[in-house]
Amino acid sequence: MVKRFRTAVQFLLLAFVIGATVVLIGAGGNQTKITKVTSQVQPTAAVGLNQRYQKSRTATVFLHGYNGGAGSTNYLIKQAEQAGAAQKALVVHVYKDGVMAFKGYWHKSIKNPMVQVVFQDNHAPQKTQIYWLHQVLVQLKTKYGVTSYNAVGHSLGANDIVNQALKYGTDQALPTLQKVVTIAGPFDGLTGYLNAETEAQTQTVAAKPVRFSQHFAAMLKQRQNFPQHVKLLNVIGDTDNGFNNDGFVSVASARSVSYLLRNKLAQYQEDFYSGATAAHCALNQNPQVAKSMISFLW
Structure with missing residues (x-):
């Protein structure tokens, strides 16, 4: 029974790694363009x-990761x-057919x-x-008058935001x-998730990856475009499984965003x-993470 369970866990991990890697390197089909924007938004006190x-x-925009959804945030x-x-104001659904739907409540003086x-x-x-997120942000500014935003992303949602x-x-x-909260972001890809270093050892070395994944190398080339004066809270997990990871993402990969954005942030x-x-899918349900996020953002 235990052997069967371990095999199932290994299979799920392999499926996640393969699927998420395909997403990161940009394979998996043609880009779906936004063809229509709908709005079912009511005024609210x-x-x-x-x-x-x-x-x-x-x-503050919240975004899930690979295989995630509303339950992620x-x-x-x-x-x-x-x-x-x-206060929760809007839910934005981006559908496979290219329709972007805004639902919820909004008022010009909403806080x-x-x-x-x-x-x-x-x-x-x-x-x-990334294109979809960009289009959401454009709509928030043009139709809802949003001139500044924070962003919270879990897993690959953190990568999307950055x-x-x-x-x-x-x-x-x-x-x-203005502010970003990244939770369990695989910024250097899903590499190093079987490293044997302890968390304490990892924190004593530089956040620069030992090797750059294809995805990370591409991000480095766009460093100069990153906005100024942004503050970033990076949430990292280690399940103490002996492999220095949260079950999916290595501590080193999650930390690598600090090297990526070195000298670009107002606060890290x-x-x-x-x-x-x-654990990877527990960090976004962790009361302490929520408390830290709230303190950081507001």
Whole structure:
């Protein structure tokens, strides 16, 4: 029984690694263009937020990762609402047929609005996901008056956010990026997830990858486009399984964003978590991660 379970776990890990690697390197089909934008948005009265938090019209965009969906970011959004730090305003669905649908509530004076983005094709190539995210941000500025935004991404959603800023960082059609929270982001790909170094050893060495994945090397070439004055919180997990990873993403790969964006950020903060609640699909459901995210953003 134990052997069968281990085999199943290994198969799932292999499937994730293969699938996510295909997404990262850009294979997997043609890019789906946005052909139509729909809106079912109602006006809403201002929600009273907790006085301890800073209030502004800056929107915070939440994005899931490979094979993810609304469930990937629901917990983080709910925790921010319950804390009185922010309010969920919009859900943006991007469908396989190229339709982008905005649903929810909006008012020109809304404070600390949260926007949840959901890709129906959650296996789409990363270049497609980056394009979709870019189009969402353009719509937020042109139709909803959003001039600045924060972004929270889990897993490959974290990569999408950083890559979008690298590719379109100078695009005046976008709102200004202020803060980013990356959770379990495989920035140097799914490499090194069987490394034997301990978390403590990893943190004592430079964040520069030992070798650059194809994906990471491509990001390095766009460093100059990344917006100025951005603050970044990087959340990293290690399940203490002896292989220095969160079950899917190595600590080294998650840390590599600090090398990628070296001397480009106004602030860089790393939060390490260990144990079962630091697993790849547990970090975005972790109360301490939510608390740290809320404190960082608002």
